[in-house]
Amino acid sequence: MTNTLTADVRGGVSWTLAAASDLSSQADSGNVGFVHSYQDGSGHYQAAVRWHDRRTLAAATSETLDLTALTQQLLDGTQAVTLATLRELVIVNHGTAADQTLDVSTDGLTNGLWELLDEGNQTGGAIRLHRGGVWAISRKKLGWVIAAGTKEIELINNAPGDATDYSIYMVGT
């Protein structure tokens, strides 16, 4: 049995800032972006493991995900997923109310994601996602190396009265 992963990630921003005066029009415009395709494997710029889920956090609650002990739904069963390196991380806050902010945190953990993302330099950290907010970050070539001390990610729903859905995607080895 051989499982194979391929993944394609791309993104970009384009803009036009324009104005007009009596005798001319002016504009600053541009676009930037990136494309990367992962082939199956564990080498540089490759990936072989994925995990994704849409989850619900009850009001004012949090949960901790262990990147070395995840479970992926497949058809009517499940598959154990263990990440050794993380190369793409995307988190989407599906909340619709202003108080439905989601913190991606490790501040209370000793084995946390931010130590992973900062490669051992800093143990704590958090980033806040507003309703409809998206955070995407990559480490395509080397990946962030997951170890016993950097394997957990904490998601915190700050809304006092509303459950909040979020989606999370991870690609790595």
Place this chain on the structure above:
Amino acid sequence: MPNTLTAKVNYSLRGRYTGDDAPGAQAEQFVYELAQTLTDGSGAGQADVMAHFMLEVSPYMLGGSAADPIKQFNLNAMVQTLWGESFSRDFAKLKLLYVEHLGAQDTQILRVGTWAAAAADNNIWPVQTDSIIGPGDHFMLASFTDGYTVTAATDHLFYCYADATLGANYEAFDIRVIALGVAA
């Protein structure tokens, strides 16, 4: 003479995970796709100020500092160069932050966040935080509905910090930074 801003932000992640347990063939496909058009204004799904930079960052140990304006971005008082002239870009809210690492060597470490001090913690990073990206990598954070509120006291700074202490690489490299938001 008011400016009018329009922008599009795209991001997608598509994957295919296959198995070959005979006599069947297994396939799972997953996708996340973001396609946001921002019109001119200050409401949800709108922006009226932007700043974009193509910068060369020099590793910290070469003489940079936390106060180096090349690495420290003050959303409350940005200066954008256009036609060789300086334009003020003061943000009241940040709707998009997009950072790309344009270096080529693994040891060119870029830290994005609030590295410098707790005083630089802000509405994006509630506590002192940063993350490392390498050549070809990206950091993208979007809040198209609300935006991150920028205040002058402590909520206006973020850092793109070339860290030679981690990679022991002393070569400068380029980064690209795009910020979209609501003007102060």
